Structure formats: C-alpha cells, structure tokens
Amino acid sequence: MTILKSNVDTGAEEFRAAREVMLTRWDEIAAEHAKALEGGGEAKLARHRSRGKLTARERIDSILDVGSPFLEVGALAGWGSDFHVGGSVIAGIGTVSGVECLLVANDPTIRGGTSNPWTLRKTLHCNHIAERNNLPVISLVESGGADLQTQKEVFIPGGQIFRDLTRLSKKGIPTIAVVYGNSTAGGAYIPGMSDHTVLIDGQSKVFLAGPPLVKAATGEIADDETLGGAGLHARESGLGDYLAADELDAARIARGIVRRLGHSKQGPAPRPAFDEPLYDPEELLGIVGEDLKVPVDPRDVIARVVDGSDFDEFKPLYGSSLVTGWAEIHGYPVGILANARGILFSEEAQKATQFIELANRYDRPLIFMHNTTGYMVGSEYERGGMIKHGSMMINAVANSEVPHISLITAASYGAGNYGMCGRAFDPRFLFTWPSAKCAVMGSEQLADVVTTVASGAAASRGTPISESDLAAMRDFAVAQVEEQSTPLFLSGLLYDDGVIDPRDTRAVLALSLSAIHTAPVEGTDSFGVFRM
Known part of the structure; x- marks a missing residue:
C-alpha cells in the first residue's frame, strides 16, 4: 500500500x-x-478614497474572477529596510476570465506609488515568474515613476522592466496596462510597451514630464489633461486602446481583453477528481x-x-x-x-x-x-x-x-x-x-568556526585573545546569524x-x-x- x-x-x-x-x-x-x-496608513487611504478611487488591492479584486484565490508574491519585500514592507507594490497570481494571470499593482498611498529599489526588485522577479510560467501580465498603474531619493539604485537597472514587457510580448505572452492615475516619466512606458492599454476618462494621466517639468524645460504652460489626459491619448495620440468611464468599467474592459486572448494552458491537465x-x-x-x-x-x-x-x-x-x-x-x-x-x-x-x-x-x-x-x-x-x-x-x-x-x-x-x-x-x-x-551553517557551528579561526590567527601572531573576548565574539556571531537566517x-x-x-x-x-x-x-x- x-x-x-x-x-x-x-x-x-x-x-x-x-x-x-x-x-x-x-x-x-x-x-x-x-x-x-494597510498601505500608506489610514490618513492616506482616506484621502485616496475621498477622490473616488479604489485601493490597489480593491483594484486587483475588481479584476479577478469572483471568489477566486490570489497567490501573493513578495508580500514582505523590503522588510527591515527603510522602505515600506511590501515594496510599495502588490503582486501575485490570480484568475481573470478563467485565465491565470500575474497582476502587479502600484500602491499610490505609499509615496504616490513611486518605485524604490524594492519595488524594482519585486517587479523584475514577477516578470521572471510570468515569463517562465507563460502568464499574461496585467499592470495596474498609478505611479510617479522613480522615487527620486533613490534614483541611483532605480534608474539604470529600472530599464529592465520595459525590456521585460517587450520580451514577454515577443514570446506571445500578453501584457495589459490599466492606468488608474498618474503614469509619469519612466512609468509612461508601461502603457506604451504593453500590448493592450486601458485608460480612465478624467483620471488617467500619462506623460513623460509633468506640467512643472515641461514649463521648466520648454516654457510651455499646460495642465495635466492637455498634456497627457486619457481623452487626449484615446482620441489623438493613439496611446490608449480603450477609454473607460471609471475604475470598475476599466476592470470590466480588462476582463474582456483577457477573455478574448484565447490564452490556454499548455501543460497537461490535472486529474479531474x-x-x-x-x-x-x-x-x-x-x-x-x-x-x-x-x-x-x-x-x-x-x-x-x-x-x-x-x-x-x-x-x-x-x-x-x-x-x-x-x-x-x-x-x-x-x-x-x-x-x-x-x-x-x-x-x-x-x-x-x-x-x-x-x-x-x-x-x-x-x-x-x-x-x-x-x-x-x-x-x-x-x-x-x-x-x-x-x-x-x-x-x-x-x-x-x-x-x-x-x-x-x-x-x-x-x-x-x-x-x-x-x-x-x-x-x-x-x-x-x-x-x-x-x-x-547553523549559528552555533558558525560561531565555533569564527572563534576557532580568530583564536588560531591571534596565537600565530603571538597576541592570544582572552576568553572573555572570544565569548563576546561568539555571542555576536550567534546573534548575527540567528537574525539573518x-x-x-x-x-x-x-x-x-x-x-x-x-x-x-x-x-x-x-x-x-x-x-x-x-x-x-x-x-x-x-x-x-x-x-x-
């Protein structure tokens, strides 16, 4: 048996x-x-909702099939760093119109959804998951681009996000961008490089430079809507493929896009019972x-x-x-x-x-x-x-x-x-x-190795380490490994x-x-x- x-x-x-x-x-x-x-906290969540907007997690829920599970990836990214736990982005795998997809959503309640080093690492890892598992990618975008305080860590490697989107498309893995708010600077290329782009009338803003930067660079004075509003991109620039009335309408359109992809599993089906x-x-x-x-x-x-x-x-x-x-x-x-x-x-x-x-x-x-x-x-x-x-x-x-x-x-x-x-x-x-x-190795074993090596090196120099110093060194090594493992x-x-x-x-x-x-x-x- x-x-x-x-x-x-x-x-x-x-x-x-x-x-x-x-x-x-x-x-x-x-x-x-x-x-x-909890995102950016109660105050920022309240301000976000006062603008008639769903939270990043609510946006994901509105696109997923009702009652379907969501396998979140990297929920603790950035823990122990100076950045918010989770990397200011929510990512995971869920079912949309019967198709398993990877969904990546900026959290605009955390520093305007800007990307810090952990946002970047998490997003790149998720792109890797999508590529290896043939999962369509749905980007839920509301981001001010790179967090300028960490630009030295984000700007140069950040180009991989755009490279990945185009490579996914080349392999026939669909990419969909739903823009919920600002998609600025480098972030503008996410809808630009996605196969399908959904914009929300009166809410989506996509531009390489916002009004203040445009004025400083060229002297032109333009408001958000004139510079990169959803209507402009749907009717004039051609960046927008679909113009949604509101966020729930955008979710409906995104689900419809997935339904018409014809994207099916290529691996063997499981035993039905x-x-x-x-x-x-x-x-x-x-x-x-x-x-x-x-x-x-x-x-x-x-x-x-x-x-x-x-x-x-x-x-x-x-x-x-x-x-x-x-x-x-x-x-x-x-x-x-x-x-x-x-x-x-x-x-x-x-x-x-x-x-x-x-x-x-x-x-x-x-x-x-x-x-x-x-x-x-x-x-x-x-x-x-x-x-x-x-x-x-x-x-x-x-x-x-x-x-x-x-x-x-x-x-x-x-x-x-x-x-x-x-x-x-x-x-x-x-x-x-x-x-x-x-x-x-285990903390006790590592501490033994560290103190043995240190003791031997000191003895060979003719300057033996005292027992109390060795004990302190050992305690430090144990604590460090315990913390980092x-x-x-x-x-x-x-x-x-x-x-x-x-x-x-x-x-x-x-x-x-x-x-x-x-x-x-x-x-x-x-x-x-x-x-x-």
Whole structure:
C-alpha cells in the first residue's frame, strides 16, 4: 500500500509546544503582513478614497474572477529596510476570465506609488515568474515613476522592466496596462510597451514630464489633461486602446481583453477528481519544533499535503535521510524530495540524482522540502566521494528542466540548500514556513568556526585573545546569524516568494502547480558531466 500512516501524537507535550511556537511565529509574520495590507496608513487611504478611487488591492479584486484565490508574491519585500514592507507594490497570481494571470499593482498611498529599489526588485522577479510560467501580465498603474531619493539604485537597472514587457510580448505572452492615475516619466512606458492599454476618462494621466517639468524645460504652460489626459491619448495620440468611464468599467474592459486572448494552458491537465489528505492540515503546526536539531519525519508533512495521503516512495531503504517519491496534489502529478534526518550522505545524493533524472524523463514537476544541515563532512566521507556525489546531485538540480517548487520547513544550511534547489537554483516558486532558517551553517557551528579561526590567527601572531573576548565574539556571531537566517529577514530580501501559514501549504502548492501548468511541462535527458 502507498497510503502513508502518520505517527504524529497530537496529544504529546512536544507536539503542543511545537504548535504554540509555530503559532507565535506566525503571529509575528502576520503582523508584518498587516503593515503591507494597510498601505500608506489610514490618513492616506482616506484621502485616496475621498477622490473616488479604489485601493490597489480593491483594484486587483475588481479584476479577478469572483471568489477566486490570489497567490501573493513578495508580500514582505523590503522588510527591515527603510522602505515600506511590501515594496510599495502588490503582486501575485490570480484568475481573470478563467485565465491565470500575474497582476502587479502600484500602491499610490505609499509615496504616490513611486518605485524604490524594492519595488524594482519585486517587479523584475514577477516578470521572471510570468515569463517562465507563460502568464499574461496585467499592470495596474498609478505611479510617479522613480522615487527620486533613490534614483541611483532605480534608474539604470529600472530599464529592465520595459525590456521585460517587450520580451514577454515577443514570446506571445500578453501584457495589459490599466492606468488608474498618474503614469509619469519612466512609468509612461508601461502603457506604451504593453500590448493592450486601458485608460480612465478624467483620471488617467500619462506623460513623460509633468506640467512643472515641461514649463521648466520648454516654457510651455499646460495642465495635466492637455498634456497627457486619457481623452487626449484615446482620441489623438493613439496611446490608449480603450477609454473607460471609471475604475470598475476599466476592470470590466480588462476582463474582456483577457477573455478574448484565447490564452490556454499548455501543460497537461490535472486529474479531474482527487481525494483530500487523510490527515488534518491543522496538525502541520505541531510537526516542526523550536529546536531544528530534532529530526522530523517528512512523511508526516507529505501525508497532510498530497491527495489521499497517497505517496509512492522511491528507494525507501536506500539513502533514508532523504525521502523521495511520487504523489499528486489537486490532481497534478509531482515528484517529492524531502529531507528526513538533516544530513545528506553519498547515498542520498546518488538517490536524488537518479530520481531527478526519472522526473525529467516523465515530465514530472518536482517539489523540494528542505530540512537539511548540508552534505556530510569528515575524512571517511571525503574518501568515499562525498564531494563528487554531492556535485552529481547539484548538477542534476541545476540542469533539470521540469518545474521546481521549493518549500523550506526547517533548516536549509550550506550546500544542502543548493542541492535542494534553493533560490540560487531558480525554482519556479519558493516558500518558507515561520519555523525555517537558512544560512551557510547553523549559528552555533558558525560561531565555533569564527572563534576557532580568530583564536588560531591571534596565537600565530603571538597576541592570544582572552576568553572573555572570544565569548563576546561568539555571542555576536550567534546573534548575527540567528537574525539573518530568519524567514522575515530572508523574505524581506526576496529570497523567497512568501512566508506561509503551514496550514495553507497544500493550497499554496496547488496554486503554484496550476500556474506552472500554464506553460509546457517538459523535462530533459541532457545534463552536465557527472563525475562518477
């Protein structure tokens, strides 16, 4: 039988303690999400609404199919920086007229919707998602262009946004711009380079330079409407393809454009009927505890995520610290690689390499569930070929062409992060749990290495470091790594696509798989040279 039997004891003290820690951490994440949700704050939201305008999130809702989910991407972008959480832009994947699309909306309540470095990084990442997954892009524009205080970080790389729009169009991926207010300076090129442009009468303003700059540059005195109003562009310049009466009419027009695109999924359809997991997803809260050194059986996670808790395990008796096998999620077939006891040995690396090759032979998307401290070290393992076997696994991950999704549930350290398809290996999507940690190694190990190296270097110079100084150095190293390996810190840097509630794991994976299948799902039989 391939039905998983979970041995999680929901009444155990360890389970209850882990659940409480996870809920506390999720509350911290949710509090930061709330900052992104509130935009520029109550006063700016009130002023925005007083002008008869919808908020950026309301604009997205007005375009999406009623009741359809929205998979937000990069909600915590810029966390820990001097900029607003979320990067002043809302982005994600939702269904419009039955077609999955990527929607990107400027938030005009935050510095007039201007683009700061995090806005740029997030938008470029979203364009990459659209290109790889063949998703139409709908830009909901109301922006004053670049935030001039950060122009040195935005202006030069910012041109990639316009390059991306034209490249998407070249590949036959539709691009639609709906302009809700000012679209100024560089922002004017978003409607200019989109396949379809919707303007709102009396509200949209598109110009390369606003009235003050035009007066300063040429001496001409012109108001907004004369210079770049929706009527001008719909009737005279030809920039506007459609002239909407108001924001809801613009949403209606945008939905109509998508409906007539004829854009359909190119990947295989999912199984039309599927069973829910046999175990309650609520129980995912208590599986990963506070101490990431305690092993977690990933089958307990898989049993609460895959259809019918049905998992056909591959090589269950070989390389047992890496669990591999086949399953379905919402009817989509997948291969899963999940760390069991943290360390990857030669057997695990070879097993993973073969499994990845098989997934590519059968055009099967792969899901990587991280909980690893990396590849095994020591003289015995070096003699046994750990480097070449780990390199085989990394080679297979790097050259695999089926879509990858990564989920970091606990530790993701060292080269294990690479072998399990971390951000550097460009998975289609990467999500983390609030329990996750990601760094070159664990904080205690890193601190030991730092103090040992420092002590040895000082001794060789004849100036030994005192025990108190070594202790202070160690404490600093531990604190620094602990801070920089947290989900909030890493999500703020856009090293993931979002920190998710563990209870939503199945839904998030299903939405990601559905988006992935908008593009063809094809593997390869061509890999780099495997050092045998």
